[in-house]
Each structure stands twice: as structure tokens, then as C-alpha cells.
Amino acid sequence: MTFQLLIGIIAALWLASLAACVLAWRFSFVANRFVASIILSVTALAMGYLGLTRFHVSASRTVNGETQWSFNSRWFFIATLVLGALTLAFTIWKHRRTAHPPIQ
Numbered sequence: 236m237t238f239q240l241l242i243g244i245i246a247a248l249w250l251a252s253l254a255a256c257v258l259a260w261r262f263s264f265v266a267n268r269f270v271a272s273i274i275l276s277v278t279a280l281a282m283g284y285l286g287l288t289r290f291h292v293s294a295s296r297t298v299n300g301e302t303q304w305s306f307n308s309r310w311f312f313i314a315t316l317v318l319g320a321l322t323l324a325f326t327i328w329k330h331r332r333t334a335h336p337p338i339q
Contacts, residue, residue, distance in 0.1 A: 238294065245292055245308050252282035252315045256322045263326040266333060272326045279319035286312035 259275035262268035292308045 241292060245286070245290060245311075248282060248286055248290060249308070249311050249315060252279045252286070252312075252319070255279040255282065256315070256318045259319075259322045259326060263322070263329045269326070269330050273323070276319055276323035276326055279315060279322065283312045283315035283319050287316065 255275045256279045259272045259279065262272035262275065287309055290308075
């Protein structure tokens with residue numbers, strides 16, 4: 236497997252997890268899409284966890300003892316975990332708020 240193919244797979248996984256977060260956030264505004272929003276949020280969390288622990292890539296290029304570039308995909312998946320957790324929390328909060336309106 237070439238390095239470019241590996242980077243492409245990691246990028247596709249990361250973009251799919253971000254798309255799941257965006258769709259979950261979007262579905263949280265629709266009352267009958269609560270289950271879909273939860274599933275997408277949990278899927279984004281799972282993809283972020285897998286990307287962080289199983290599929291991360293660390294690479295660097297050193298020439299004459301000097302590092303020219305360094306790449307670590309772990310930081311992208313940390314952002315996905317945070318975004319997935321925020322989306323899940325927002326979805327649950329939004330559902331509870333609409334299910335139990337405040338007493339006036």
C-alpha cells in the first residue's frame with residue numbers, strides 16, 4: 236500500500252465522520268429524526284475513536300538530520316471526537332427540551 240493511498244483512506248474516513256456530524260446536527264432540528272441523529276452522532280464518535288486508536292498515520296521526512304515535514308493524523312480525529320460528542324450532547328439536549336417544554 237502506497238503512502239498516498241493510505242493518506243487518501245484516512246482523509247476519506249475523516250471526511251465521512253465530519254459529514255456524519257454535520258448530518259446529525261442538521262437532523263437534530265427535525266422532531267422525527269432524533270434516532271437518525273443519535274445514530275449519526277455515535278457513528279461519528281466511533282469513527283473518531285477508530286481513527287485515533289487504530290487508523291492513525293504518523294510520518295515525517297528527515298534529510299541530513301533535519302525534519303522537513305511531519306504528519307500525524309491523530310489531531311484530526313481528536314477534533315472529530317470532540318465534534319461528535321458536542322453533536323450528541325446537542326441532539327439529546329434539543330430532544331429533551333422539545334419533549335418537556337418549560338412550565339410558564
